[in-house]
Amino acid sequence: MxxxxxxxxxxxxxxxxxxxxxxxxxxxxxxxxxxxxxxxxxxxxxxxxxxxxxxxxxxxxxxxxxxxxxxxxxxxxxxxxxxxxxxxxxxSRRRKAGDSGQDVEMTDVDRRGHRPREPQLGTSAxxxxxxxxxxxxxxxxxxxxxxxxxxxxxxxxxxxxxxxxxxxxxxxxxxxxxEAPKTSADPANPTTAPSTKTAAPxxxxxxxxxxxxxxxxxxxxxxxxxxxxxxxxxxxxxxxxxxxxxxxxxxxxxxxxxxxxxxxxxxxxxxxxxxxxxxxxxxxxxxxxxxxxxxxxFRAACFCHRNVVDTGFVCSICLSIFCDVPENAECLTCGTKLALGTYGAKPAVVPRKKKKRKRINGTGREETGSATGTPGPA
Known part of the structure; x- marks a missing residue:
């Protein structure tokens, strides 16, 4: 069949x-x-x-x-x-009553302390x-x-x-x-190691x-x-x-x-x-x-003024972000002294060395791309 x-x-x-x-x-x-x-x-x-x-x-x-x-x-x-x-x-109603411990009128329960039932939904096919x-x-x-x-x-x-x-x-x-209930070990063989297979979600x-x-x-x-x-x-x-x-x-x-x-x-x-x-x-x-x-x-908000910044200063201990250097260079979150290094110093300008051109056979003529020198006046 x-x-x-x-x-x-x-x-x-x-x-x-x-x-x-x-x-x-x-x-x-x-x-x-x-x-x-x-x-x-x-x-x-x-x-x-x-x-x-x-x-x-x-x-x-x-x-x-x-x-x-x-x-x-x-x-x-x-x-x-x-x-x-x-x-x-x-x-808003709790603020009107204040924090003096006064009772606030409860409008969601009746005199017997029961909540009113929700209106019944109309049946519809x-x-x-x-x-x-x-x-x-x-x-x-x-x-x-x-x-x-x-x-x-x-x-x-x-x-x-x-x-x-x-x-x-x-x-x-x-x-x-x-979550599925955890399976216990086999009572006949308690030394059996539990399965390491990844369970489905x-x-x-x-x-x-x-x-x-x-x-x-x-x-x-x-x-x-x-x-x-x-x-x-x-x-x-x-x-x-x-x-x-x-x-x-x-x-x-x-x-x-x-x-x-x-x-x-x-x-x-x-x-x-x-x-x-x-x-x-x-x-x-x-x-x-x-x-x-x-x-x-990927912009973040600074911890000092709560402004969204593109670049800022990050504490190396607690990773707090600041838009500007804190006062006395101390982290406002953990109090760590921030090492700014050479921040704010003007960059040093190093002059570029000029290369000397090679001369051919001790003459004063500079090396050019031609095999002969430049002709002089007749």
Whole structure:
């Protein structure tokens, strides 16, 4: 019977399931930056395009997962999944109460101490229940974030570094859940050495940053710490810049082998950039030609004035960068006395020695290219 229906060709023992992929999206929600590109791409249309991209990622595999964070002006907030301990009340209300220990009215619980239930989603045959749940959670959390933003919170700084740190922590926690249990040694032969074969990855994780603001020099150190941690964990950081050029995120994509694309010329094509540039996971990129950067801005921020500099002075002990020589030539970070050598001295000009020309047979005639000398007057 196997020869007739050819069932022997389908050996279930050799089938390997698809490795789950975790996509962590960090959305820059700086109101000032979105107001600058409101005429080209409002934040409402951008969120709609991101939801389509997230649904495509989830539909790519049954075990794929997604997490969404918002990098705001004064904090980083989870949009999906929602945090079990949300930051209620908003920071603006906590400032009104002060630090005197006064109670603040909690608007997210009822009199019995229970949280109000989220509104039930309408059943629709055209929307997958998981897609509807994620969409409802992201929109509700984003609306709560915008409502809790006061005019005093509107500053040009965006906490990308905090969002990256939270994303790395969530990825590490999720990878532990997918980690296979360690096999113990054989009780019959306890002297058997454990296998040194490299195990296949149990989770493909990556971070996608949707940036609309420039890099803040004051966040250079925490941002690069998060970038180096992601590089050590082999987690690529992809970046899609909708406005200007984030210097530090370019370096993050280069260091972690991620993808950096700039959509500043055409922000309306956000969905096209997302689907064609960032839909493939880490495993699939090995068989595809991923977009590359033509040039990378490797400028760093100085530790003294927090300015982005092209050239500077670097401490040989702690590798701190300074735009100018510190006072008394002492490192502001570790206090090491910097040896500047001959810095600032004028270069010494050495005169060039003149070469004497060779003379032929002791005569006064200089060597020329001809066999005979120059004829004199008749």
């Amino acid at each position: 196997n020869r007739i229906d050819a069932s022997e060709h389908y050996d279930e023992s050799g089938f390997t399931h698809q490795t789950p992929s975790l996509l962590t999206v960090v959305i820059d929600t700086n109101p000032r930056a979105w107001a600058a590109i409101h005429d080209l791409l409002p934040i409402s249309k951008a969120i709609a395009n991101i939801l389509v991209f997230i649904n495509a990622h989830l539909a790519y595999g049954n075990e794929n997962q997604v997490a969404v964070l918002a990098a705001h002006t004064n904090r980083a907030v989870w949009l999906y999944p929602t945090s079990p301990n949300p930051d209620y009340p908003p920071a 055209n929307k997958f229940p998981q897609f509807a749940q994620i969409e409802s959670s992201i929109l509700a959390s984003l609306r709560s974030l915008i409502d809790g933003t006061s005019p005093s919170d509107l500053n040009p700084t965006t906490l990308i570094s905090g969002a990256l740190s939270m994303a790395l922590s969530y990825i590490h926690k999720t990878s532990l859940a997918f 149990n989770l493909h994780a990556r971070i996608l940053v949707l940036s609309v603001s420039e890099s803040e020099p004051a966040q250079y150190i925490p941002t690069m710490n998060a970038v180096f941690a992601a590089s050590h964990a082999q987690i690529p950081i992809d970046t899609l810049a909708l406005y200007s050029g984030p210097t530090f995120l370019q370096q993050a994509a280069f260091i972690t082998n991620g993808v950096f694309l700039s959509a500043a010329a055409n922000p309306r094509g956000l969905l096209t950039y997302l689907m064609f540039g960032f839909l493939s996971d880490v495993d699939a990129r090995g068989s595809l030609v991923a977009p590359t950067q033509d040039s990378v801005d």
